[in-house]
Amino acid sequence: MSDDKKSSIPSREERPAEGGSRAGGGFDTMLGRVMIDRGLVSDSELQQAINRRDLDPGGSLADVLLNAGFVTNSQMDRVRSEIESERSTQRIPGYKIMRKLGSGAMATVFLARQISLDRLVAIKVLPRRYSDNADFIARFQKEGRAAAKLNDPNIVAAYDVGNSGDHHYFVMEYVDGDTVYDRITANKRFEESQAISVANQVASALRHAHDRGFIHRDIKPKNVMITKDGLVKLADLGLARALSDKEAAEAEAGRAFGTPFYISPEQIRGKVDIGPQADIYGLGATLYHMVTGSVPFKGKSPSEVMHRHLKEPLVAPDHLNPGLSSGLAQVIEMMMAKDPADRYRNAEELLEDLALVDAGQKPRHAGGAIDIASVVSMGDDAENLAPVMASRANENRSGGLTILLIATLIGSVLLNLALLAFLAGNA
Template sequence: MKVLIADDDTLWRKLLGQNVHRWGYEVVTAENGLQAWNILQEHGAPRVAILDWQMPELDGVEICRRVRCSLNLPFIYTIILTSRDTRDDMVAGFQSGADDYLVKPVDMEILRSRLSAAVRIVKAVPPPRQIPGYQLLGRLGAGAMATVYKARQLSLDRIVAVKILPKKFSSMPEFVERFYAEGRAAAKLNHPNIVAALDVGRHADAHYFIMEYVEGHTVHEHLVKEGPYSEADALGIATQVAKALNHAHQAGLIHRDVKPKNILIAGDGVAKLADMGLARAVSDREAAEAEAGKAFGTPYYISPEQIRGKVNIDLRADIYNFGATLYHMVTGRVPFEGPDVSTILLKHLDEPIVPPDHINPKLTIGICEVIELCMAKDPAKRYATTTDLIEDLQAIADGQPPMQAHKLIDLSTLTALNQKSDLNESVETQSEGSLITTPLFWIAVVGWFLVVLLLILVIILAN
């Protein structure tokens, strides 16, 4: 595969070129931004571009913007490689449309692994394909599982989002069925806090899903750019998401992938829950049994029962995902971190969370109680319904204590005390029974009997 290296620094351009060529890629170089942009527009152009930020005539960030907005180009994976290392620079780079961001001097082994990942994604992303009745306007995002475009629905003259299944999955029944299942699940829901499903279908070899277009940003993007939310703002968003989940639960669906990237915030502040890709009916026993033993979810927010691949997963898994998301929103950190996915999953199973107010001391006790209850390892110790959860979120927003949480805490405490009392009674009973059945006990009894007998004999002989 061809890789473009664009850098006005001759030494860096040569160093990168030598290494990338040695790794088995065909290298094309450019010494300024305009030259790089012209190369990317040629037939058979490189599908991966490593771009310096600051270059003469056209900078790397502007190239990323042009690539993202152009529908005349195939998908091009862009990597910004620069000495600009602040968080604001990194956020600006990603917002421009860059798919990756690395800081100079870069470890060549890290660059090599990033290139390998880029090539995998490029091969998975389909080229832009026109869907009858829709005019594609630009690419909104892409990943291994789907590419999303901004489009105009010609019949109604409105802007929509079009999700297209990668071509390599189009011949794989399991992925096609899951793609359509997402559309069917979303179509059952009609709520202001859920991204609406409009259509799902197939044209030629392209499977597509048409949905409401939301102009705004994700909670994930806010966390990266701005850091954690204030408690008041987090409660406002969380309450809306909880209402969306409650609507889904009442329709018999569980989401199973609540996370910051799946919460969109529109320009008017309305939060919308997106991506029903893992949703399924609670009553769908066949699907549950087919998925038994498999962990479906996102590692940073997944519930213990999802990790274990339990068959009887219910709405309380969503409540755990929700709690982990709210934890991230108010602390700026995910609940559990680790060097690899396995470590993170084990922590979800066994390790208690660091209390949110230990990270952000400004948080009230109420919101901390709600988060910790949502993230209880045992589903039975979480909220039983999203209705109870919403009631507590609204109470905290009004400056009141979370009464439903307090009921759960009191019940949990009472249960623990009863268990302790039963254990103590059991220990006492066992102690009494074990004393009688101990051999030493009977030896002592016989010994005392002999002593008494000897005393009686002594008395008789003395008389």
């Protein structure tokens, strides 16, 4: 094809973000680009639509695409929303938008360059439809403020929170990598050593957050990012809450906040006193998914999944993945105990057990009662055992003594009854 006969559709580099020779030209140009980029229309279909639009001075490209049946109303609505978000970010002072990274129901994330520091950043933009919703705006700003108070290599850093016109944005560290969810989707499951490495880094991030009085409340594979160098970053503090924020806890009482596949039982019940153990449960469910390739509990609806979190026993992860070590299986089972009191008390204990399992040793806190004989042989080292394990050992030992005592009493009663019967028969 000769140059003078090439399609008049501008290339991605040539398409302007604003402007145009006709009313709505800027929007139509962006609309055409997005339609092509998303594969919703072909070059020839877009060119047909442009030609039809040009025959009607008052027409719009969107109307032509819809009337011609090239796209559906729902597809057009999604594209309009994306364009509005992209146009709004073009007006955020101090940043040059480069491309969209992803979008969800609550926000769209763009890759941008911070002009003053010449560094890549990610900008999260609240959809325009929520710009008048005080609750959504407050939650969005709360995420930024929470992230700004945390400074840990395993947590995505926050740089700025603000608004441009009626659009609210949150600037954060750009992570060049993928998520745990992406890797599960591609490979089904993680090797045990890789899973332990990821869990160890997330637990370290949780230790930092918990020590500073924050709980995440939405630990899941999509919120755990991995850089190309293997560094793990915990992301999305949208549901994070200060442990000291009693007002927020009371306001949220009775409502479940979290993702059904990974939510803790106390979050499902809407408990007021939710603590760090909820994050440990979420990480346990995430780790379970990583090493088995399956979520802990399945269901046809979110309510069914959450009901199973509350009531159904967990299928041991090493039953689904026989190659999994018993040590890691025990760690996961303790992380996902129904009762928070039966889980790790804090991330520090979890980190200790993960290190032991990674070294091929038995976990110190998980796995139930210990062998009393082995404790005796340890000598002075026995006093260093975790209180939780000693407590469980004592409980089991005292329980055994109780059963033995009851059995002895029953035997004595039966013997006496037999003796009385014998004497009565000989009277």
